[in-house]
Amino acid sequence: MENYYLPLLGGLLIGAAVSFMLYLNGRVTGVSGIIYDAVVTPTKKDSVWRWYFISGMLIGGFILRIVKPEAFSGDLPTSNWTLVVAGLLVGFGTVLGSGCTSGHGVCGTSRLSPRSLVATITFILAGVAAVFVFRKLGVFL
Amino acid sequence: MKNNVVALIVGILFAIGLGVSGMTKPEKVFGFLDIFGKWDASLIFVMLGAILVHLIAYRFIIRLKSPLFSKLWHLPTKKEITWSLILGSFIFGVGWALAGYCPGPALTSLASFQMRPLLFFVSLIFGMLTFRLIDRKLNLKR
Structure with missing residues (x-):
């Protein structure tokens, strides 16, 4: 059961964080959209808060690094090229699909948004299928 | 200014939540998808x-006239299930499985100063730029 305790705790914290964002700023906490608007279309009006959010996530990362460095362990035994391809797919796919695990998976599903429910089911099923197929192909050593 | 402080604090909490939960460990994400x-x-x-927290909180929050530090809500209004939504989510899911990173954990992991999260994140930005370039010509979300 200890296996489930930390994921649940982390999940509750994530739920609280996105609820604060909604209650205080009236916004969805969608990380891919925030990165896209901050980095790729930075001229968009009223986009400074996105850089604050990104800075906050990096600060959170630094806190983890001090308090819980093992949070950044457990890399996959894949090649660097696999990682590059994966990054390109995630970057392209999240913009085309208007969201990722945070915006669709947490915020959208909690609002019972049909678009987010479809998106979440799609990317989880695609992930499951990809693990299955790529293992057969020997991508994961 | 208040909105920026909120965004900063939410970012910190969100990142810590990801780290505590195990989402910043690619092996763990891979194991989750390895049904x-x-x-x-x-x-x-x-x-x-x-979802449990936000599902309940959302019900209460949305009854308010406006958010505390903003004049209006900034929520997505689109309703149609489009091919771009499905295809994009599919592509994202494949990449998520290949790397074990989705955007939030990848951003958080930049603080670890490891090479591979950085390589993934730079590629993610290039993927977004590629979308932007193609989208300008083809309007992919139509």
């Missing part, structure tokens, strides 16, 4: 925990 192999179901509890 037909050695399935590690524990990450289901991340989603369940987050």
Whole structure:
């Protein structure tokens, strides 16, 4: 059961964080959209808060690094090229699909948004299928 | 200014939540998606925990006239299930499985100063730029 305790705790914290964002700023906490608007279309009006959010996530990362460095362990035994391809797919796919695990998976599903429910089911099923197929192909050593 | 402080604090909490939950460990994410192999179901509890809190909080928050520090709500209004939504989510899911990173954990992991999260994140930005370039010509979201 200890296996489930930390994921649940982390999940509750994530739920609280996105609820604060909604209650205080009236916004969805969608990380891919925030990165896209901050980095790729930075001229968009009223986009400074996105850089604050990104800075906050990096600060959170630094806190983890001090308090819980093992949070950044457990890399996959894949090649660097696999990682590059994966990054390109995630970057392209999240913009085309208007969201990722945070915006669709947490915020959208909690609002019972049909678009987010479809998106979440799609990317989880695609992930499951990809693990299955790529293992057969020997991508994961 | 208040909105920026809120965004900063939410970012910190969100990142710590990801780290505590195990989402910043690619192996763990891989195990979660590996239903037909050695399935590690524990990450289901991340989603369940987050959705449980936000599902309830959302019901209360949305009844308010406006957010505390903003004149209006900034929520998505689109309703149609489009091909771009499905295809984009599919492409994202494949990349997520290949790397074990989605955007939030990848951003958080930049603070570890490891090479591979950085390589993934730079590629993610290039993927977004590629979308932007193609989208300008073809208007992909139509």
